[in-house]
Amino acid sequence: MNRFAGMTVSQLLAALASPDPTPGGGTAAAIAGAMGTSLLVMVAGLAKSRNNTDDEKAALARARAAIQPLTATLTTLADADTAAFDAVMAAYRLPKSTDEEKGVRTKAIQSALRGATEVPLETLRACAAALEHAQVVAGNGNKSADSDVGVAIGLLKAAANGAAANVRINLEGLHDQSYNAATEAETARLLRLPPALG
Amino acid sequence: MNRFAGMTVSQLLAALASPDPTPGGGTAAAIAGAMGTSLLVMVAGLAKSRNNTDDEKAALARARAAIQPLTATLTTLADADTAAFDAVMAAYRLPKSTDEEKGVRTKAIQSALRGATEVPLETLRACAAALEHAQVVAGNGNKSADSDVGVAIGLLKAAANGAAANVRINLEGLHDQSYNAATEAETARLLRLPPALG
Numbered sequence: 001m002n003r004f005a006g007m008t009v010s011q012l013l014a015a016l017a018s019p020d021p022t023p024g025g026g027t028a029a030a031i032a033g034a035m036g037t038s039l040l041v042m043v044a045g046l047a048k049s050r051n052n053t054d055d056e057k058a059a060l061a062r063a064r065a066a067i068q069p070l071t072a073t074l075t076t077l078a079d080a081d082t083a084a085f086d087a088v089m090a091a092y093r094l095p096k097s098t099d100e101e102k103g104v105r106t107k108a109i110q111s112a113l114r115g116a117t118e119v120p121l122e123t124l125r126a127c128a129a130a131l132e133h134a135q136v137v138a139g140n141g142n143k144s145a146d147s148d149v150g151v152a153i154g155l156l157k158a159a160a161n162g163a164a165a166n167v168r169i170n171l172e173g174l175h176d177q178s179y180n181a182a183t184e185a186e187t188a189r190l191l192r193l194p195p196a197l198g
Numbered sequence: 199m200n201r202f203a204g205m206t207v208s209q210l211l212a213a214l215a216s217p218d219p220t221p222g223g224g225t226a227a228a229i230a231g232a233m234g235t236s237l238l239v240m241v242a243g244l245a246k247s248r249n250n251t252d253d254e255k256a257a258l259a260r261a262r263a264a265i266q267p268l269t270a271t272l273t274t275l276a277d278a279d280t281a282a283f284d285a286v287m288a289a290y291r292l293p294k295s296t297d298e299e300k301g302v303r304t305k306a307i308q309s310a311l312r313g314a315t316e317v318p319l320e321t322l323r324a325c326a327a328a329l330e331h332a333q334v335v336a337g338n339g340n341k342s343a344d345s346d347v348g349v350a351i352g353l354l355k356a357a358a359n360g361a362a363a364n365v366r367i368n369l370e371g372l373h374d375q376s377y378n379a380a381t382e383a384e385t386a387r388l389l390r391l392p393p394a395l396g
Contacts, residue, residue, distance in 0.1 A: 002208075009210055009229060010203040013269055016236035019243045021342075025349030028233045031207060032353055035226045038214035045217045071211055144219075147367050151223030151360035155230055158352035165345045 003082075004031065005075040021089065026081035026120050026166050033127045033159035034074035039152035040067045040134055043141040056140045063136040070126045074159075077123045081166075084116040088170075113173045117183060120166035127160035128190040164191055201280075202229065203273040219287065224279035224318050224364050231325045231357035232272035237350035238265045238332055241339040254338045261334040268324045272357075275321045279364075282314040286368075311371045315381060318364035325358035326388040362389055 004012055004027060012031070015023050044064035052060070091108040095101045131153065138149045167187050171180050202210055202225060210229070213221050242262035250258070289306040293299045329351065336347045365385050369378050 005208040005211070006206055008204055008206055009232075009273065010200075012207055013203070013232055013236045013273070016233060017239040017243075017266075017269065019240060024240070024343070025237060025346040028237055028346075028353065029349050032230050032233060032356070034207075034211055035214055035230060038211045039223055039226055041215040042217060042222070045215075068215075071215065075207065075211070145222070147360070147363045148223035150363050151227050151356070154356035154359050155226065155353075158230070158349070158356040161352050162345070162349035165348050169345050 002075050002079045004078045022082040022085050023078070024082075024085065025162055026085065026123070027078045029120075029159040029162035029166075030074045030078035030081060030123050032155045032162075033123060033130070034071045034078070036127070036152040036155035036159065037067050037070045037074060037130045039148050039155075040064075040130060040137050041071070043145040043148050043152070044137045046142040046145060052140055059136050060140045063133040066133050067130050067137075070130050073126045074123065077119060077126065080119045081116075081123070084112070084119045087112040088116050109173070110175060113170050114176075114179070117167055117170040117174065120163040120170075121183060121187065123163035124160050124167065124187060124190050127156045127163065128193050131156050131160065132193065160191065200273050200277045202276045220280040220283050221276070222280075222283065223360055224283065224321070225276045227318075227357040227360035227364075228272045228276035228279060228321050230353045230360075231321060231328070232269045232276070234325070234350040234353035234357065235265050235268045235272065235328045237346050237353075238262075238328060238335050239269070241343040241346050241350070242335045244340040244343060250338050257334050258338045261331040264331050265328050265335075268328050271324045272321065275317060275324065278317045279314075279321070282310070282317045285310040286314050307371070308373060311368050312374075312377070315365055315368040315372065318361040318368075319381060319385065321361035322358050322365065322385060322388050325354045325361065326391050329354050329358065330391065358389065 004015075004023065007015065012023075016028055041064055044060050044067065088109070091105065091112040094105040094108055096105050134149065134153050134156065138146075138153070141149060164187050167183065171183060174180055202213075202221065205213065210221075214226055239262055242258050242265065286307070289303065289310040292303040292306055294303050332347065332351050332354065336344075336351070339347060362385050365381065369381060372378055
């Protein structure tokens with residue numbers, strides 16, 4: 001069982017509200033994204049859909065199959081985000097009295113920041129993938145569940161934006177310019193990907 | 199303990215993903231809003247803030263005190279949303295063979311729809327209140343937590359938009375035009391209230 005997925009909602013909210021730096025926005029964004037994917041799975045699985053053709057029904061089933069594993073991905077990323085941020089803080093706390101210590105610390109910080117960039121980038125990828133499939137759910141799902149699809153899209157967009165902000169904050173501290181450029185380019189592309197849906 | 203607040207995050211996600219109509223978007227929106235208020239409480243409570251004046255510190259403390267109870271409000275609304283929607287479905291299932299039955303059923307539906315309108319309206323009010331205070335947190339909170347504030351605002355806006363959509367869907371079925379006009383006016387006002395923040 002993942003750490004946050006195994007907490008009660010009350011415990012998660014208390015952990016987010018506590019003055020400890022983790023869990024923070026990255027974890028909350030991943031959980032919000034997981035609520036979005038869960039709602040999409042619900043709508044895509046409703047028996048009574050619109051007057052769908054067989055092709056549309058098959059597209060809905062494919063969307064459901066593609067979205068379903070993203071819930072577990074996002075709950076795992078909720079844990080990973082906290083772990084990655086804790087690693088960054090631990091690296092900053094390393095000793096820096098000697099040049100050797102400073103060198104070790106700088107490398108540790110760079111490595112930890114890279115991890116703390118990759119995790120929200122994965123969150124952004126998962127949310128963008130879900131938003132792409134959400135179009136099919138919005139177009140072919142049961143009309144009475146339109147507002148559920150709307151909430152799902154809103155949560156996934158909020159999660160994607162939050163994850164992108166965390167990617168960019170960590171990129172500011174990273175020295176590998178080619179990695180930074182590629183990551184910024186992917187982040188910008190993923191944020192543009194999902195067409196206006198809500 | 200509230201029903202959904204007492205569930206593990208995993209259980210909540212599974213309940214959202216199940217084909218049962220509840221819990222749905224209204225409950226997910228309320229929980230997302232509660233994650234937003236929890237993050238704001240965290241940031242507003244951080245000891246090391248910017249170089250704040252005493253007035254700014256007092257404003258931050260006031261914002262924290264105002265936001266803190268909204269988490270419990272929103273988790274309660276998560277339960278209430280599901281209960282209100284279940285009541286609507288129960289009303290629609292009432293018998294309608296005779297004119298008397300039809301009359302009873304129509305009144306029950308109107309009453310249940312009114313409840314299902316009031317709950318997301320309360321969610322919208324709570325999110326709008328949190329977003330108002332979020333400005334103070336954004337302006338005076340610890341700078342290192344800016345991305346947490348950004349995620350909080352994104353989640354609260356998604357929750358507010360989702361709640362507003364649910365208010366409007368239920369208004370479509372309600373016959374009391376003066377109630378509908380007043381509720382639509384409040385909904386539109388609350389959606390405009392929080393200045394562009396994120």
